[in-house]
Amino acid sequence: MASKTAFALTAWEKPCFGKRRSQKSWCPYPKGVITIYTSYSGQISLINLSVLWCSQPAVRLKSMKKKAIILQSGGSTAVINQSLAGVIYEAKRSKTLSHLYGSRFGILGILKPNWINLLECPPRTLTALGETPSSALGSCRHQLNQRECSQAISTLKRRGVETIFIIGGNDSAQTGLKLARQARVKREKLQVIGIPKTIDNDLPGMDHAPGYGSVARFFAQTVQEAALDTRAIRYSDPVKIIETMGRDSGWITASAALGRKKYEDGPHLLYFPERPFHLSKFLQDVKRVYKRFGFAVIVISETIRDHHGKRIGSPASVVAKDQFGHAYVEGTAQYLCHFLESKMGVRARFDKPGTIQRMAMAYISKVDQKEAFGCGVHAVRLMRRSESGVMVAMKRFSNKPYRIQYDMVSLEQVAGHEKALPANFINRAGNDVTDAFKRYALPLTGPMPHNHVSFV
Amino acid sequence: MASKTAFALTAWEKPCFGKRRSQKSWCPYPKGVITIYTSYSGQISLINLSVLWCSQPAVRLKSMKKKAIILQSGGSTAVINQSLAGVIYEAKRSKTLSHLYGSRFGILGILKPNWINLLECPPRTLTALGETPSSALGSCRHQLNQRECSQAISTLKRRGVETIFIIGGNDSAQTGLKLARQARVKREKLQVIGIPKTIDNDLPGMDHAPGYGSVARFFAQTVQEAALDTRAIRYSDPVKIIETMGRDSGWITASAALGRKKYEDGPHLLYFPERPFHLSKFLQDVKRVYKRFGFAVIVISETIRDHHGKRIGSPASVVAKDQFGHAYVEGTAQYLCHFLESKMGVRARFDKPGTIQRMAMAYISKVDQKEAFGCGVHAVRLMRRSESGVMVAMKRFSNKPYRIQYDMVSLEQVAGHEKALPANFINRAGNDVTDAFKRYALPLTGPMPHNHVSFV
Numbered sequence: 001m002a003s004k005t006a007f008a009l010t011a012w013e014k015p016c017f018g019k020r021r022s023q024k025s026w027c028p029y030p031k032g033v034i035t036i037y038t039s040y041s042g043q044i045s046l047i048n049l050s051v052l053w054c055s056q057p058a059v060r061l062k063s064m065k066k067k068a069i070i071l072q073s074g075g076s077t078a079v080i081n082q083s084l085a086g087v088i089y090e091a092k093r094s095k096t097l098s099h100l101y102g103s104r105f106g107i108l109g110i111l112k113p114n115w116i117n118l119l120e121c122p123p124r125t126l127t128a129l130g131e132t133p134s135s136a137l138g139s140c141r142h143q144l145n146q147r148e149c150s151q152a153i154s155t156l157k158r159r160g161v162e163t164i165f166i167i168g169g170n171d172s173a174q175t176g177l178k179l180a181r182q183a184r185v186k187r188e189k190l191q192v193i194g195i196p197k198t199i200d201n202d203l204p205g206m207d208h209a210p211g212y213g214s215v216a217r218f219f220a221q222t223v224q225e226a227a228l229d230t231r232a233i234r235y236s237d238p239v240k241i242i243e244t245m246g247r248d249s250g251w252i253t254a255s256a257a258l259g260r261k262k263y264e265d266g267p268h269l270l271y272f273p274e275r276p277f278h279l280s281k282f283l284q285d286v287k288r289v290y291k292r293f294g295f296a297v298i299v300i301s302e303t304i305r306d307h308h309g310k311r312i313g314s315p316a317s318v319v320a321k322d323q324f325g326h327a328y329v330e331g332t333a334q335y336l337c338h339f340l341e342s343k344m345g346v347r348a349r350f351d352k353p354g355t356i357q358r359m360a361m362a363y364i365s366k367v368d369q370k371e372a373f374g375c376g377v378h379a380v381r382l383m384r385r386s387e388s389g390v391m392v393a394m395k396r397f398s399n400k401p402y403r404i405q406y407d408m409v410s411l412e413q414v415a416g417h418e419k420a421l422p423a424n425f426i427n428r429a430g431n432d433v434t435d436a437f438k439r440y441a442l443p444l445t446g447p448m449p450h451n452h453v454s455f456v
Numbered sequence: 457m458a459s460k461t462a463f464a465l466t467a468w469e470k471p472c473f474g475k476r477r478s479q480k481s482w483c484p485y486p487k488g489v490i491t492i493y494t495s496y497s498g499q500i501s502l503i504n505l506s507v508l509w510c511s512q513p514a515v516r517l518k519s520m521k522k523k524a525i526i527l528q529s530g531g532s533t534a535v536i537n538q539s540l541a542g543v544i545y546e547a548k549r550s551k552t553l554s555h556l557y558g559s560r561f562g563i564l565g566i567l568k569p570n571w572i573n574l575l576e577c578p579p580r581t582l583t584a585l586g587e588t589p590s591s592a593l594g595s596c597r598h599q600l601n602q603r604e605c606s607q608a609i610s611t612l613k614r615r616g617v618e619t620i621f622i623i624g625g626n627d628s629a630q631t632g633l634k635l636a637r638q639a640r641v642k643r644e645k646l647q648v649i650g651i652p653k654t655i656d657n658d659l660p661g662m663d664h665a666p667g668y669g670s671v672a673r674f675f676a677q678t679v680q681e682a683a684l685d686t687r688a689i690r691y692s693d694p695v696k697i698i699e700t701m702g703r704d705s706g707w708i709t710a711s712a713a714l715g716r717k718k719y720e721d722g723p724h725l726l727y728f729p730e731r732p733f734h735l736s737k738f739l740q741d742v743k744r745v746y747k748r749f750g751f752a753v754i755v756i757s758e759t760i761r762d763h764h765g766k767r768i769g770s771p772a773s774v775v776a777k778d779q780f781g782h783a784y785v786e787g788t789a790q791y792l793c794h795f796l797e798s799k800m801g802v803r804a805r806f807d808k809p810g811t812i813q814r815m816a817m818a819y820i821s822k823v824d825q826k827e828a829f830g831c832g833v834h835a836v837r838l839m840r841r842s843e844s845g846v847m848v849a850m851k852r853f854s855n856k857p858y859r860i861q862y863d864m865v866s867l868e869q870v871a872g873h874e875k876a877l878p879a880n881f882i883n884r885a886g887n888d889v890t891d892a893f894k895r896y897a898l899p900l901t902g903p904m905p906h907n908h909v910s911f912v
Contacts, residue, residue, distance in 0.1 A: 081909070137688075138688045141689070142691075228588065232532055232593075233591075235561055240811070356812070360678065452584070453584045
């Protein structure tokens with residue numbers, strides 16, 4: 001195996017063979033024959049060095065190349081594997097790396113360690129990988145503590161890995177930042193490069209994040225479809241609430257309005273975590289819409305809060321306990337359905353697409369898919385430019401036609417900060433989006449495919 | 457408007473102009489000019505009859521044709537409008553009808569009445585109609601009483617409609633049967649033809665119903681996607697429950713297994729309303745799967761019942777009331793999540809796709825789409841064959857290659873009866889499907905498109 005060779009020259013050792021590297025030495029042996037053993041004391045013992053002097057080109061000397069590791073972190077998206085495929089593709093193409101390890105289950109796979117070499121991935125798998133939702137390498141939600149941070153850095157050093165790519169959102173940026181800082185304290189060379197990923201679209205310093213375009217397309221289309229259903233059956237089930245994810249920002253909820261052609265089609269009301277939620281105003285809004293159209297389609301973030309900051313439908317809003325002594329935690333949508341039914345005397349139903357919203361390959365945005373791949377490619381370029389402590393960022397330089405460029409942002413700017421839906425994207429009443437939001441978001445989802453027919 | 461002409465010869469009047477009809481008379485006037493007024497006393501007063509004797513062919517005498525009405529009923533599907541499009545297409549093609557009315561909001565639109573003439577639908581609208589989920593004419597859930605039944609028949613008679621097409625499931629068949637019986641009692645001529653529609657696939661007398669193939673495809677794919685998500689994040693959120701619709705039959709739940717390549721991929725456990733649900737056995741099953749794979753993906757029907765016949769997660773299983781004095785009704789999946797969390801100490805999450813499952817155009821089955829259209833076409837043929845009190849039915853005469861033929865079944869056989877998932881489609885343990893089910897269902901969904909990659 002070539003791994004023994006790749007053992008030779010790592011980030012932790014001082015450069016050697018400088019001359020030979022510049023001579024671009026070649027050897028006629030198959031990869032596995034070049035065997036160079038090192039000790040970690042700083043001394044290098046060379047065995048079978050003769051192969052370095054062979055003149056016929058066959059295998060480029062692996063030992064001149066670096067090793068990197070990549071991990072996926074946090075909640076998955078429909079395009080997170082496109083970014084992984086982008087990194088693998090560019091690493092293979094540029095031939096910069098001897099090894100690109102994939103860490104299984106995010107940072108947990110570095111602590112264990114539990115790795116695979118992704119450069120051995122055949123092109124067929126690479127294509128299928130891009131079409132696979134969720135994190136193919138596995139993911140986790142784990143906050144590194146000081147001890148684990150040191151442990152991770154030691155493991156990376158021991159295995160000769162000098163670059164770490166982290167595909168993730170705010171929390172993953174935090175993990176990357178911790179590793180970068182700890183490495184600096186320990187005077188270890190460790191290049192940390194973040195690749196943005198989140199359906200929530202709440203990463204600061206960038207126009208948008210991969211994952212958002214697809215979830216936005218999912219809601220733009222499925223809310224139209226659910227609205228058609230409610231419109232048709234309005235004499236039986238006139239009220240429909242759809243609950244979205246999105247942490248403390250309303251980007252996903254806002255996207256539900258993107259498929260709307262006429263206001264009547266719905267969604268009629270959208271509620272964002274950026275604005276305090278008042279039950280009485282909500283009831284008033286729903287009654288008004290119901291009176292006007294005979295049905296109402298409402299989209300809410302699962303994290304909307306009342307003016308005291310308490311989550312609607314959270315344990316704080318209920319008192320009951322179940323037979324296991326467990327407090328009933330009603331979901332936000334379910335809670336609001338009960339509320340409307342009791343106040344309006346009509347049937348209210350809810351949809352909670354849960355993980356389906358972030359995994360639905362059939363509703364994927366082609367733009368998003370392409371950009372996620374591009375972010376992966378750009379990360380490898382940042383590595384080659386020796387950047388560290390940064391995250392890839394997309395900047396929009398033209399909206400019509402839609403054009404972006406890949407740039408970077410410091411991890412400090414992303415970690416622990418959330419980008420809320422700007423005030424000019426929410427209407428004055430706090431229950432709908434503005435045209436400015438549509439202009440921003442529609443290029444990310446791509447055109448809406450359906451022209452629906454309704455006779456009612 | 458041609459409507460005045462079409463007023464002339466209706467089902468409620470004795471045949472007249474017999475000779476002229478056989479002569480296939482033509483007139484040179486545009487539609488609206490031929491004006492024949494009738495009294496409903498049985499006497500017919502003719503005005504402008506001279507036009508009948510013109511010799512140049514231009515407009516076929518409309519008054520020889522019949523009138524029909526079509527309605528959509530019950531919960532919508534992704535392909536119900538294909539059946540509507542099929543009826544309109546065949547009615548236009550065969551030129552049997554002078555009017556094909558569409559009743560808005562199902563049977564409520566007949567009682568009101570609230571109709572449109574669908575023969576005026578341009579081809580472009582017809583194509584878009586087939587691509588629209590939900591009931592384009594509107595739907596309702598309404599049980600006709602005796603008085604309403606008489607009222608509906610009187611309205612149809614007064615407007616000269618002698619055929620009624622009802623696109624619906626079990627309950628709609630019941631409505632059709634009531635109308636047919638009442639018409640027979642009243643000695644009125646009324647042809648009732650049902651067109652099957654249900655995501656639940658519980659209509660007796662047929663191999664399957666339009667609507668099922670698409671919802672089956674939705675679950676076959678989205679459960680695979682949700683399972684990939686759970687597999688990836690197993691150290692944080694290892695248990696996922698997905699709640700399906702399907703009334704008292706487990707057809708939809710069963711379909712969730714169709715996308716599974718290997719058992720490990722999931723779904724690992726499926727629970728059907730056909731078998732009593734035991735919490736202790738459920739816990740045992742989940743613990744076993746979790747121990748083996750580190751995660752568990754479970755699909756349940758929202759209507760599963762315990763051995764006393766009580767719905768899991770229904771009001772009967774909770775005692776608490778909310779601040780409006782409303783009993784907490786936990787959904788089945790939510791209830792089971794709480795149960796598993798308290799017993800296993802791991803996080804369990806649930807997805808409840810609700811109406812999204814029956815409307816998702818992006819996951820539609822092409823086979824289902826085509827067959828739904830075919831059922832509409834066949835209904836018009838049954839009308840021309842003077843059948844009544846029947847529903848279109850698809851019979852499978854070959855499974856490899858998959859071939860069906862359109863047939864019919866009496867409304868009596870469908871109304872109020874439900875076709876449960878047969879015993880040989882459920883495994884012995886009652887928590888999975890058999891290969892026999894897969895052989896049955898896979899031709900209905902079409903091939904699964906994705907080959908997913910997972911490194912964990």
